[in-house]
Amino acid sequence: MSTRRVSSTDLTDEEWRRLESLVPAPKPGGRPAQYPRREIVNALFYLLRTGCSWRLLPQDFPPWRLVFDYFWQWRKVGIWEKIHDTLRGDLRQAVGKQRQPSAGIIASQSVKTTEKGGSAGAMRVSWSRAVSATC
Numbered sequence: 001m002s003t004r005r006v007s008s009t010d011l012t013d014e015e016w017r018r019l020e021s022l023v024p025a026p027k028p029g030g031r032p033a034q035y036p037r038r039e040i041v042n043a044l045f046y047l048l049r050t051g052c053s054w055r056l057l058p059q060d061f062p063p064w065r066l067v068f069d070y071f072w073q074w075r076k077v078g079i080w081e082k083i084h085d086t087l088r089g090d091l092r093q094a095v096g097k098q099r100q101p102s103a104g105i106i107a108s109q110s111v112k113t114t115e116k117g118g119s120a121g122a123m124r125v126s127w128s129r130a131v132s133a134t135c
Contacts, residue, residue, distance in 0.1 A: 005060065007046055009048075010045070016038050018087070034066075054067070054068050
């Protein structure tokens with residue numbers, strides 16, 4: 001593996017120290033990992049920040065297909081949710097709050113379509129004859 005240029009989306013050493021224990025390590029007894037987990041996470045952060053497609057991931061990151069597969073494997077087993085919850089708890093503690101929120105607020109606004117009869121109550125478009133003749 002060659003050394004790649006540092007990207008502005010790469011994890012700092014401190015950020016990686018916080019995440020490293022939350023990212024699954026390679027399975028023991030299997031093939032040795034070809035790419036460090038940090039590089040896979042860096043590739044994912046690059047994709048998120050730039051919005052590029054998987055296949056356009058720069059070639060100095062691990063191959064896009066490998067990054068894609070790790071993303072979905074970790075998603076299926078709840079790794080991203082665990083990372084989110086842990087970091088949220090760390091941040092809450094850092095600002096002097098309890099790790100877990102004690103209350104939640106759900107607000108919603110809705111437009112009731114049943115009062116107007118659903119799609120039947122929608123305004124109908126009317127065309128003047130002058131407009132119709134020119135179309």
